[in-house]
Structure formats: C-alpha cells, structure tokens
Amino acid sequence: MSPYLELVGIQQQESFKVWTHGYPYETVRWHFHPEYELNLVTHTSGRFYVGDHTGTFEPGQLYMVGPNVPHNWISEVPDNQPVPERCRVLQFSGKSIMGGIEAFPELGQLERLLVDAQRGILFSPSTSAKAAPLMEELLHAKGFQRVHKFLSLLEILATAHDSTLLATPTFQPDPQGYQSSTINQVLSYLAEHLDEQLSEADLARYAGMEASAFSRFFRRHTDVPFIQYLNRLRINKACEMLISSDTPVTDVCYACGFSNVSNFNRQFLAQKTMPPSKFRQYYRLNEDCAALG
Structure with missing residues (x-):
C-alpha cells in the first residue's frame, strides 16, 4: 500500500x-x-x-x-x-x-x-x-x-x-511514486493553497471525483472530514504567523484562507483553547521569561 x-x-x-x-x-x-x-x-x-x-x-x-x-x-x-x-x-x-x-x-x-x-x-x-x-x-x-x-x-x-x-541495504524510498497517489496529491494541493478559498467541491474536481465520493474517500484516508482537516492546517499556519510576526490578527485570518474573522476566532478557540490575540501574548510572555531565565 x-x-x-x-x-x-x-x-x-x-x-x-x-x-x-x-x-x-x-x-x-x-x-x-x-x-x-x-x-x-x-x-x-x-x-x-x-x-x-x-x-x-x-x-x-x-x-x-x-x-x-x-x-x-x-x-x-x-x-x-x-x-x-x-x-x-x-x-x-x-x-x-x-x-x-x-x-x-x-x-x-x-x-x-x-x-x-x-x-x-x-x-x-x-x-x-x-x-x-x-x-x-x-x-x-x-x-x-x-x-x-x-x-x-x-x-x-x-x-x-x-x-x-533496520531496512535492507537495497531498500530505496520512492517519494515520486508515493506522491502520485490521489490522496497525497490532494494533501499537497491543500498545503500549497491554504490562503485561497477552498471547498470540498473544489478538491473533488481536482481529484476527478464526485463530491459525495470524494467526501467518503477523504475521510477514509484521514479519519476526519475535509473541513476539519483544512481548518487544522489553517490554524497551524495562523499560529506560525502569530508567533513570527506582528501581522494584525485580522490580516492573519485572511492570509490563512478564512473568509471572516468570527469563524477564524471560533476555530482557533476550539483548537487552541484561547483566542488568537491571547495565544500571541502567552507565547511572547514565555519567550521573555525564557530570556530572563
């Protein structure tokens, strides 16, 4: 497999x-x-x-x-x-x-x-x-x-x-072969287009499937629904931006592909148990404490 x-x-x-x-x-x-x-x-x-x-x-x-x-x-x-x-x-x-x-x-x-x-x-x-x-x-x-x-x-x-x-001396990974599978092409496409407005229908067309078939296919391979997987990737990207820059939270929201701030805040809170501004504040506080220590 x-x-x-x-x-x-x-x-x-x-x-x-x-x-x-x-x-x-x-x-x-x-x-x-x-x-x-x-x-x-x-x-x-x-x-x-x-x-x-x-x-x-x-x-x-x-x-x-x-x-x-x-x-x-x-x-x-x-x-x-x-x-x-x-x-x-x-x-x-x-x-x-x-x-x-x-x-x-x-x-x-x-x-x-x-x-x-x-x-x-x-x-x-x-x-x-x-x-x-x-x-x-x-x-x-x-x-x-x-x-x-x-x-x-x-x-x-x-x-x-x-x-x-562990592996035998003759074993050779085949990343191009692995990448050719449909699910891996879909996952790579998601990672490269997080800042765009993506829907399950868009990815179904990309994979050459009907929407209902793609929904079952994606969940079978990832164990989670498409939108849950997509939101997780976007929140991870948002965390990186909040930590590494002073970009306003609203701009972070749109840069990560969310279409409105209220949904972004709701998804962020669900995954990180705190709002984006608090996440940035706590991270920098920890950085300051580490520098003093």
Missing part, C-alpha cells in the same frame, strides 16, 4: 519541530515525509514498520528515520484504550542540518548519521537513556538553549557505536 504524506509543518522561525502524541493518533498510519524524524517510545509496546523492516517495540526505544522512508508504530492496547502519550517526536529538514554542516565543518560527523537514517536506525538502550532527558527538555526549551540541546542530542546519536540499521 502506498504510504500517506504527513505534512510536518516546521514553523518558519524554527529549525526543527518537537512534540508528543498519544494513541490512537492521526499519524499512526503507514506514512512518509521529507523530514528526518526521531521517535522515542515512552508508553505501550507493539509492532513497527520502517522501510522493508518490521519488528516489535517497547517503551524506552529510540528510532531515527530519514527523508521519505515510510514508517509506522502500531501499539497493542487492551480494549483500544486511549493513551495520553505514546511517544516524543523530533523532526528536522535535511536542508537546515546540511546548512549547519556547511557553516560549521565541525558538524561533519553528523553526515554518517544522516546516511544511516536512510535505512532507519534503532539505537541501543544506553544511547536511548542518554537521549531521553534531552528530548524531554527540548519540549520546553527556547532560543539558544533549544539549539544547544538539539546539537547535544545529535552528538549523542552521531557518536553511538551500538546502533542497529
């Missing part, structure tokens, strides 16, 4: 994204993305798939997968009980890390790590134990400390000598 495209959405003012998610979750599916990913399992056990490799996982294990390598972790949970936190995830682009290597030749030892990630890496328990505290600290780190801890984490991984490569 062709893997699904995950839209990672690293914010413009950041070089990497670090977050947690529980189980079940929207990205718990056979998927790929152009970014590198570190995945630290904190709770549950089950079966994982990386490239052409499959195995079992348990809490405390740390994995790294390279760009466009399909992967998935499926937890075995009694009675399908939800789990608040299944893993901690860190994602970064190859462009940002290669730019760092070009600027600082001392980072050249990371190149071997990046090459190995193309096959997927399972780190040893001792390496995972060293890396785990840094991944937790990175969830809250700001500014220079964020970069410092990120590079410290990469140093631990790059100097580890007891790691296991």
Whole structure:
C-alpha cells in the first residue's frame, strides 16, 4: 500500500519541530515525509514498520528515520484504550542540518548519521537513556538553549557505536511514486493553497471525483472530514504567523484562507483553547521569561 504524506509543518522561525502524541493518533498510519524524524517510545509496546523492516517495540526505544522512508508504530492496547502519550517526536529538514554542516565543518560527523537514517536506525538502550532527558527538555526549551540541546542530542546519536540499521541495504524510498497517489496529491494541493478559498467541491474536481465520493474517500484516508482537516492546517499556519510576526490578527485570518474573522476566532478557540490575540501574548510572555531565565 502506498504510504500517506504527513505534512510536518516546521514553523518558519524554527529549525526543527518537537512534540508528543498519544494513541490512537492521526499519524499512526503507514506514512512518509521529507523530514528526518526521531521517535522515542515512552508508553505501550507493539509492532513497527520502517522501510522493508518490521519488528516489535517497547517503551524506552529510540528510532531515527530519514527523508521519505515510510514508517509506522502500531501499539497493542487492551480494549483500544486511549493513551495520553505514546511517544516524543523530533523532526528536522535535511536542508537546515546540511546548512549547519556547511557553516560549521565541525558538524561533519553528523553526515554518517544522516546516511544511516536512510535505512532507519534503532539505537541501543544506553544511547536511548542518554537521549531521553534531552528530548524531554527540548519540549520546553527556547532560543539558544533549544539549539544547544538539539546539537547535544545529535552528538549523542552521531557518536553511538551500538546502533542497529533496520531496512535492507537495497531498500530505496520512492517519494515520486508515493506522491502520485490521489490522496497525497490532494494533501499537497491543500498545503500549497491554504490562503485561497477552498471547498470540498473544489478538491473533488481536482481529484476527478464526485463530491459525495470524494467526501467518503477523504475521510477514509484521514479519519476526519475535509473541513476539519483544512481548518487544522489553517490554524497551524495562523499560529506560525502569530508567533513570527506582528501581522494584525485580522490580516492573519485572511492570509490563512478564512473568509471572516468570527469563524477564524471560533476555530482557533476550539483548537487552541484561547483566542488568537491571547495565544500571541502567552507565547511572547514565555519567550521573555525564557530570556530572563
């Protein structure tokens, strides 16, 4: 089965994204993305798939997968009980890390790590134990400390000598092939046209489907209705603009594709539990506190 495209959405003012998610979750599916990913399992056990490799996982294990390598972790949970936190995830682009290597030749030892990630890496328990505290600290780190801890984490991984490569040496990701699937073309189109007035009928025409068939198709592949998925992408973009600029909230609303401010505020409140202006205020307050600390 062709893997699904995950839209990672690293914010413009950041070089990497670090977050947690529980189980079940929207990205718990056979998927790929152009970014590198570190995945630290904190709770549950089950079966994982990386490239052409499959195995079992348990809490405390740390994995790294390279760009466009399909992967998935499926937890075995009694009675399908939800789990608040299944893993901690860190994602970064190859462009940002290669730019760092070009600027600082001392980072050249990371190149071997990046090459190995193309096959997927399972780190040893001792390496995972060293890396785990840094991944937790990175969830809250700001500014220079964020970069410092990120590079410290990469140093631990790059100097580890007891790691296991997962996919076979002959495995090659096929991002162009993956991207050719209809759902991935639709997701890419959404990401590129968020600032436009989009409707489910528009995307149905783009996919060459009747509206009712497209609605079922989209929900089957994403587990959520089209408008819910679209609003989530737009609110994520709005958060990036609120954090990285002084653009007025009204302008942010229209730049993210919302047609009126009241709907934008309603959607933002539903997803972030606070209005856009308060979100910006709290973020900058946290930044100021981090600078003082």
